Amino acid sequence: MCGLVMRLLQRTLSSGKSGLHRTMRIPDKLATLADYGILQEVVRPLMSGKEAEVYLVVAGGAYRVAKIYKDAVHRTFKNRAEYTEGRRVRNSRDQRAITKRSTRGRAQEEEAWRSAEADIIHRLYAAGVRVPIPHHFIDGVLLMELILDARGQPAPRLADVALSPQEAVAIHARLLREVVRMLCAGVVHGDLSEFNVLLSGDGPVIIDFPQSVDPAHNQNARKLLVRDVGNLHTYVSRFARDFPRRPYAEEMWELYQANMLAPDTVLTGVYRPETRMGGTASVESLIRDANRDEQRRRKSLGLAPGAAAATMEEPSPPRLSKYAEKKAAMARKAAEEAAQARAAAPRPPSPPSRPTAERPVESRGASGRSRRRR
Ligand SMILES: Nc1ncnc2c1ncn2[C@@H]1O[C@H](COP(=O)(O)OP(=O)(O)O)[C@@H](O)[C@H]1O
Numbered sequence: 001m002c003g004l005v006m007r008l009l010q011r012t013l014s015s016g017k018s019g020l021h022r023t024m025r026i027p028d029k030l031a032t033l034a035d036y037g038i039l040q041e042v043v044r045p046l047m048s049g050k051e052a053e054v055y056l057v058v059a060g061g062a063y064r065v066a067k068i069y070k071d072a073v074h075r076t077f078k079n080r081a082e083y084t085e086g087r088r089v090r091n092s093r094d095q096r097a098i099t100k101r102s103t104r105g106r107a108q109e110e111e112a113w114r115s116a117e118a119d120i121i122h123r124l125y126a127a128g129v130r131v132p133i134p135h136h137f138i139d140g141v142l143l144m145e146l147i148l149d150a151r152g153q154p155a156p157r158l159a160d161v162a163l164s165p166q167e168a169v170a171i172h173a174r175l176l177r178e179v180v181r182m183l184c185a186g187v188v189h190g191d192l193s194e195f196n197v198l199l200s201g202d203g204p205v206i207i208d209f210p211q212s213v214d215p216a217h218n219q220n221a222r223k224l225l226v227r228d229v230g231n232l233h234t235y236v237s238r239f240a241r242d243f244p245r246r247p248y249a250e251e252m253w254e255l256y257q258a259n260m261l262a263p264d265t266v267l268t269g270v271y272r273p274e275t276r277m278g279g280t281a282s283v284e285s286l287i288r289d290a291n292r293d294e295q296r297r298r299k300s301l302g303l304a305p306g307a308a309a310a311t312m313e314e315p316s317p318p319r320l321s322k323y324a325e326k327k328a329a330m331a332r333k334a335a336e337e338a339a340q341a342r343a344a345a346p347r348p349p350s351p352p353s354r355p356t357a358e359r360p361v362e363s364r365g366a367s368g369r370s371r372r373r374r
């Protein structure tokens with residue numbers, strides 16, 4: 001039956017306009033998938049990037065993409081530690097080995113890096129982000145949907161296409177919405193650029209996630225988000241000159257931190273840093289954040305839950321992690337500054353405004369996915 005499907009598929013595709021079909025010897029790294037009967041043919045290499053070799057294959061009677069991660073020595077990704085910070089593996093023995101950087105630990109870390117993309121892509125797909133549909137992750141190979149362009153050919157990268165200013169602006173808006181959705185799902189891409197976006201027949205599709213970070217656990221997340229969004233701006237302004245640079249990343253980060261970012265949040269492009277710490281509510285939210293992060297850290301290390309890490313009144317106890325300490329210190333400083341500002345300024349006639357007065361806060365709060373719930 002499978003053979004019949006295959007022959008039909010092959011005939012359709014090789015006789016048709018697509019011209020996709022030729023086959024090659026199955027590379028060793030794809031042998032396990034072939035042995036399991038998941039993969040039937042390898043058509044051709046699609047691309048060899050800085051991190052992986054990507055093959056066009058036939059699996060389950062359909063064209064798919066098989067991504068094979070290169071060994072650490074052949075990869076060129078810089079500053080890996082910046083991305084892996086805060087990542088933890090489920091087995092605590094493996095985690096200890098990774099922390100100690102023993103041989104076993106390095107092998108575990110390598111495995112964790114390879115499986116990170118499969119985990120993230122599943123998470124994003126479930127959250128409704130337009131990513132390639134993940135099918136299998138076996139033996140270090142990710143098998144996923146082949147993204148096609150409008151002519152039924154493997155989709156080009158944004159870097160390889162020329163766009164009209166209107167198209168570029170529309171793609172930028174769509175990608176920004178995807179970045180918001182990703183952040184709501186707990187993912188900052190970390191290497192977002194025209195090289196990691198494919199232009200499918202129905203719009204842009206973000207790919208390539210092994211370096212992505214979880215903003216709840218990685219202190220570099222904000223910086224990476226700002227860089228990702230900046231890259232999108234640089235790209236679009238190549239086609240749409242004078243396209244204004246707006247602080248979208250800062251705005252979405254602020255909303256995210258305040259648990260007010262929802263997948264359908266429409267960004268305004270307005271962000272006022274001075275309002276960031278302005279209200280008691282945002283200070284309390286920072287303190288809650290610090291406490292929650294600390295409890296999470298203790299749980300993941302198998303330690304008993306500690307007392308509240310920070311309060312508005314008291315200095316934090318010494319058992320805090322460096323990260324929680326930093327956040328608690330920021331919160332206390334902000335509280336002091338806010339109190340000083342309040343003492344200095346005449347009282348406004350109306351209640352203090354929330355930091356995002358011009359945004360539709362209620363709709364976000366109602367449908368928003370709270371970080372605390374993840
Ligand atoms: N799902 C896919 N559909 C079509 N082409 C893909 C897909 N995934 C990757 N590719 C192609 O393979 C290239 C490299 O993939 P990528 O995931 O970016 O790996 P790398 O880490 O090596 O950059 C992409 O630029 C794209 O051309």
Ligand SMILES: [Mg+2]
Pocket residue numbers: 049050195196208
């Ligand atoms: Mg790439």
